[in-house]
Amino acid sequence: MxxxxxxxxxxxxxxxxxxxxxxxxxxxxxxxxxxxxxxxxxxxxxxxxxxxxxxxxxxxxxxxxxxxxxxxxxxxxxxxxxxxxxxxxxxxxxxxxxxxxxxxxxxxxxxxxxxxxxxxxxxxxxxxxxxxxxxxxxxxxxxxxxxxxxxxxxxxxxxxxxxxxxxxxxxxxxxxxxxxxxxxxxxxxxxxxxxxDLQTYLTMLQEAQFKEFFYQDFRIDLGTWLPLTREWNRHFMTFHDSSHIRAARFSAVPLSAQEFLKPLQECLRSDVVELNGEVTFGRQANVEKLAVFFVKAPCLYKYNGTSGRYDIKSDKAILLNDGSYELSGLYNANDVLRVNEKTFIFSKETSQRARFLFDARGEVQKLFLENKACLTSNGHSIVVTSELAEVEFDMSAKKDLKIPFCLN
Structure with missing residues (x-):
């Protein structure tokens, strides 16, 4: 602290x-x-x-x-x-x-x-x-x-x-x-x-347009001044009771929270990282969940694990209490994503979101897509189509993905 x-x-x-x-x-x-x-x-x-x-x-x-x-x-x-x-x-x-x-x-x-x-x-x-x-x-x-x-x-x-x-x-x-x-x-x-009590005090700070408050080493964002419209935008905050914050938006988080931020160290390179995100605390003020948003530029994760290699662009990371975490990124047409030995090619004209679930060791476990996918004839590339669908792939232990071949 x-x-x-x-x-x-x-x-x-x-x-x-x-x-x-x-x-x-x-x-x-x-x-x-x-x-x-x-x-x-x-x-x-x-x-x-x-x-x-x-x-x-x-x-x-x-x-x-x-x-x-x-x-x-x-x-x-x-x-x-x-x-x-x-x-x-x-x-x-x-x-x-x-x-x-x-x-x-x-x-x-x-x-x-x-x-x-x-x-x-x-x-x-x-x-x-x-x-x-x-x-x-x-x-x-x-x-x-x-x-x-x-x-x-x-x-x-x-x-x-x-x-x-x-x-x-x-x-x-x-x-x-x-x-x-x-x-x-x-x-x-x-x-x-x-x-x-704390809840009343923080309400006062928000009404008085104070921008931040530190809670469990997190810099909590109380609000943002919008100069173009000259408006004060109060950020959300919920409470377990009058003395304990349940969830809030943060703008900086210390790397001392190793159990949560260790998977992100490749992207976070300073003691205090300027980020947007949301944090959820337990009743004992322990961190239960983090959602980190990379606002300046997507984070590029490169990793070689026992289950394969991945090269992922992400604008959002959700870290779970057991050490597992999710990465979520928006992909545009012709963006290429490499996971294990597969290459994903996005063909839709508008952005598509892909989510990845990792275990505590940093091994990719599952891939979630919002669009259907098909396998190219050579079997090395996967084309993400424009057809909407919730698709889940098991990526652990280099298992063969059950994906249909693309129709010409």
Whole structure:
């Protein structure tokens, strides 16, 4: 897991600069405080927690800013250890990236979105974040006068607000306001968050357009932002109960899952593989099934086994719990497939799917076609015809395939 997280942190670090480093018109990058007469200054996120979301603020933490922030991280880590680790990594450098500005007013950033405050109160911008560039050497600019008016709990909440926002800018979404950032921050700072279950938490993340979540070392895809239609596409997710995911879509899987990924090592050559797929977990969070989709290019499997040789193009792999696995590929007209000592030639004009079942040793056992096949006169080639049919061939132990000869 540590290797996977370190890769994520490295990815996040470089992506942040690449995505937002020269974007001087960024949004969602301001943290506000609420100033009311005869009341202490309060971070907007905490003000909304009570007055909009009806939450009770957590008062268990005490001490300095670091102690309060540690309390917030421990609450996140209960449900989301990797996200807590990411925020903690950024926090370690936070005050090395700060520029304090005093005796000044920060010009408001139009990213607040919807909020409600009392008539006699006002909003003031307390912190502004922008990836370092020629316009600013420091990532964070803090209004020192407002900062000094905040207690330690509010300072910790304001820092967490900026780290949550930083995650947004790293991965990029279509949200133009800070409402999702404030919403999650409000919940983390509440007493209700301590009893929040995983299913509700992930629903929150999906609604707030967070892109990913790590579960059993799998990077679960929560959704995708579609820039052309400006829509957020939530990905499917099912649960055994409120604490255990049953099935979800993933975008990266570690090779540490050797019992499942060993058959695919010829195609997977890095510690974290950028893939699409679906994973099914058991009630004990064990992996029961994987469906891996090769989205950039089909995977070409070349293997010489005791039962023969195969050379297979695949865009999908389904790995089963007992170590056996299936490969599935789309074949176009004139594509050639070699399995054992047979050559399959696809003649249909449209794509046809072929599936292969392997045992745990990587030996091909069965071939499934969606079209009828016939044997050429020389007996060496098999033509897959355009006639639809579900056909199953036993390929184990070089058994003769019972296939009719093609009619001229």
């Amino acid at each position: 540590r290797t996977l997280i370190s890769i994520l942190i490295a990815l996040v670090g470089t992506s942040s600069i690449a995505f937002a480093g020269n974007d001087w018109a960024e949004t969602r990058n301001g943290g506000y405080v609420v100033l009311c007469p005869s009341q202490p200054a309060q971070v907007l996120d905490l003000y909304e927690a009570k007055n909009i979301h009806g939450l009770s603020l957590d008062s268990k933490a005490s001490g300095n800013l670091e102690q309060h922030f540690s309390r917030l991280l421990s609450k996140i880590a209960r449900l989301d250890a990797e996200r807590a680790l990411l925020y903690n990594t950024w926090f370690q450098d936070f005050f090395n990236e700060v520029q304090y500005i005093s005796d000044s007013n920060f010009y408001p950033i139009p990213d607040v979105g919807y909020t409600v405050i009392a008539k006699n109160c006002r909003l003031e911008l307390a912190i502004f974040q922008r990836a370092p560039s020629i316009f600013n050497k420091s990532r964070y600019r803090i209004n020192q006068d407002l900062w000094q008016q905040l207690d330690e709990a509010n300072k910790a909440a304001l820092v967490l607000h900026e780290l949550i926002y930083r995650e947004y800018t790293t991965f990029g979404t279509g949200i133009d306001t800070s409402e999702p950032t404030r919403f999650l921050n409000a919940w983390v700072n509440s007493t209700e968050f301590e009893s929040l």
